[in-house]
Amino acid sequence: MRTERNASLKPYNTFGLDVTAERLYHLESEMDLVEYLDDPRGYAQHALLLGGGSNMLLAGNIKGSVARVAWTGRRVVEEGDGFVVVEAAAGENWHRFVQWTVDQGWGGLQNLSLIPGLVGTAPVQNVGAYGVETKDSLHALRWMRWEDGEIEEFSNADCGFGYRESVFKGALRDQGVILSVQFKLTTKDHALLTHYGSVAEELAAAGREPSLRSIADAVIAIRQSKLPNPAELGNSGSFFKNPTVSAEWAANLAAAHPSLPQYPQPDGRVKLAAGWLIEQTGWKGKRVGNAGMHAKQALVLVNYGGATANELVAVAHQVQHDVQAAFGVALEMEVNLIGAAPSA
Numbered sequence: 001m002r003t004e005r006n007a008s009l010k011p012y013n014t015f016g017l018d019v020t021a022e023r024l025y026h027l028e029s030e031m032d033l034v035e036y037l038d039d040p041r042g043y044a045q046h047a048l049l050l051g052g053g054s055n056m057l058l059a060g061n062i063k064g065s066v067a068r069v070a071w072t073g074r075r076v077v078e079e080g081d082g083f084v085v086v087e088a089a090a091g092e093n094w095h096r097f098v099q100w101t102v103d104q105g106w107g108g109l110q111n112l113s114l115i116p117g118l119v120g121t122a123p124v125q126n127v128g129a130y131g132v133e134t135k136d137s138l139h140a141l142r143w144m145r146w147e148d149g150e151i152e153e154f155s156n157a158d159c160g161f162g163y164r165e166s167v168f169k170g171a172l173r174d175q176g177v178i179l180s181v182q183f184k185l186t187t188k189d190h191a192l193l194t195h196y197g198s199v200a201e202e203l204a205a206a207g208r209e210p211s212l213r214s215i216a217d218a219v220i221a222i223r224q225s226k227l228p229n230p231a232e233l234g235n236s237g238s239f240f241k242n243p244t245v246s247a248e249w250a251a252n253l254a255a256a257h258p259s260l261p262q263y264p265q266p267d268g269r270v271k272l273a274a275g276w277l278i279e280q281t282g283w284k285g286k287r288v289g290n291a292g293m294h295a296k297q298a299l300v301l302v303n304y305g306g307a308t309a310n311e312l313v314a315v316a317h318q319v320q321h322d323v324q325a326a327f328g329v330a331l332e333m334e335v336n337l338i339g340a341a342p343s344a
């Protein structure tokens with residue numbers, strides 16, 4: 001098992017924050033995970049499970065052990081009439097896995113192209129984009145409990161999925177690790193969703209008919225045009241969730257702000273576009289020192305280079321404050337704050 005002492009985590013978090021881990025364990029197989037569990041300086045001093053580092057803001061140096069999910073592998077589990085079940089190890093890069101499924105002619109994940117992170121972290125927050133969520137094609141997953149090393153199989157229903165939510169973020173938070181994930185994908189009669197966002201326009205502009213590949217390419221093009229590449233500008237995608245408010249409050253807001261995008265939910269509440277709210281408060285493209293909100297997508301908090309966690313969190317808190325003051329809407333962070341909470 002590969003381990004490092006006082007390792008910089010800069011390459012392993014998409015905000016590019018240069019914090020250190022007292023000990024970093026690169027878990028490159030499930031056997032490494034078992035060794036980590038048994039090592040007296042490993043899980044016994046566990047501080048953080050690190051996936052793709054694309055949904056966390058590391059607030060300071062980490063004492064103890066950091067376990068990096070780095071085991072990989074893919075296989076076909078089952079082929080049936082019109083479907084295939086594929087399994088990928090938790091450490092597989094999400095985008096490369098999705099592109100592989102598209103290249104095989106398997107449908108279900110194409111709208112989730114170019115999302116940063118790993119296969120094993122996608123179910124944790126049920127990542128979603130362009131009208132599709134991980135839960136829509138997730139078949140089952142294997143999860144190991146830290147306490148006793150027992151492995152359990154979860155069906156889709158067991159995962160408790162919701163908007164950017166799952167049981168792994170809720171009741172089972174920090175209690176175990178996802179080992180591998182199975183997806184049930186279509187081999188014919190694919191559901192080709194193009195109605196969300198600008199996917200249909202992107203296809204029309206490219207002169208292409210909807211297909212798994214053309215949709216994946218359109219999503220990639222849209223994301224590249226709006227979202228900063230973490231390799232160039234540190235960020236974690238959407239920093240806040242799109243907030244949900246009561247129907248009454250949504251109606252008040254609609255009267256005052258007719259152009260505010262509203263998405264009615266099945267339970268009668270209404271989801272609002274956080275990016276729009278943030279833009280209206282003047283934060284789109286606004287920068288305080290090295291931190292700020294992205295110029296092309298106001299929902300994305302950006303490290304313009306050398307920002308500290310404190311600077312990033314200060315901007316996030318100010319944005320929450322301004323949106324609350326202007327619209328009476330509370331923005332909840334989608335990204336996890338890890339370590340000492342910096343001052344507001």
Ligand code: EPU
Binds near residue numbers: 239261273
């Ligand atoms: N908008 C603005 N100003 C902005 C940004 C957005 O007015 O600066 C408006 C847009 O014009 C549009 C609406 O807000 O009417 C929604 O914008 P967009 O389609 O860009 O999507 P989003 O709601 O901001 C969500 C996900 C993204 C996902 C996109 C596309 C959340 C928190 N975010 O963003 O997911 O890629 O939809 O499906 O649900 C992520 O979670 O990290 C992420 C990038």
